[in-house]
Amino acid sequence: MVIDGFDEILNTLYIAKRLYDMGRYEVVEANFFDIVDYDVYYENMYGLIENIFENCYGQYYEKHGMEIHVLSDPVIVDFCVLAGEYGKAHKIPDEQNPYIQEARQEIGRHLNFSYCLDWRFMVHTEPKRPFHSRIGVFIYQDDYVDLGWLAYGLVEIYEWFSDACMRLRDILQKKKADVVKLPGEEVMAA
């Protein structure tokens, strides 16, 4: 027999596998129906979109036919603070900060797949409140948006920020160590 929505079923498995490989399978257990079925595909994806990041605020604006999801997580907040530290150390303004630019490119790479989907990356290198740096995702109801693509993109974005935080920490630590061990100078700290 032909399987209804086999493509969507495989998308669900693909995302579950990515999260399993990332060590975040608990997100699947908490947000996906256990039964593998096309009928629960969109509920699975909505569950994931709202829970892949630690903080999510969602709102539907009927008047504008638009959904907004505001997503944030310690990996995003920490990344912006670290990128800001790098920028200060090199006297680079936030708008020209190569790491912030790279983050915007990465978000765009995963979310620029539909004219009915838009996003904003709000960067705060000196956050004033928890989850201040965040990504706003706008879904316009004018046409079909594959929520599976969106959910998968957000998983990849999460992993990118997570890796980028580690990368930036290494760069900043190495820089501090280089300052301490300037040639011809005494080592000031261990």
Add this chain to the structure above:
Amino acid sequence: MVTVSVKQLVSAIEEADAFKLPDMNRGTRYLYERIYGRLSEGRDVRLSEVDFGSFEADDIDSIRELYSETLEGNVRRADSLAHILQNIPPHTAVSAFV
């Protein structure tokens, strides 16, 4: 008079080039048997029963390709064949002694 041996027919269908499956690696074979196999028989598949260590993400692309290029077509061909067989008009048997 046309006679059909069901055993021979099934065997011929299984051996026909159009229905032959390509070689699969271990991960794709796992997905074929545990996911596609069960769903195509109308049985439930549960995420909690999937062993995510038994396949790679690339194997999901392989089974997707296999489905769109081979399996889906095979199912349609098999359905069509079954439809033809079911609609063969009955042959009136005439006994020689009547």
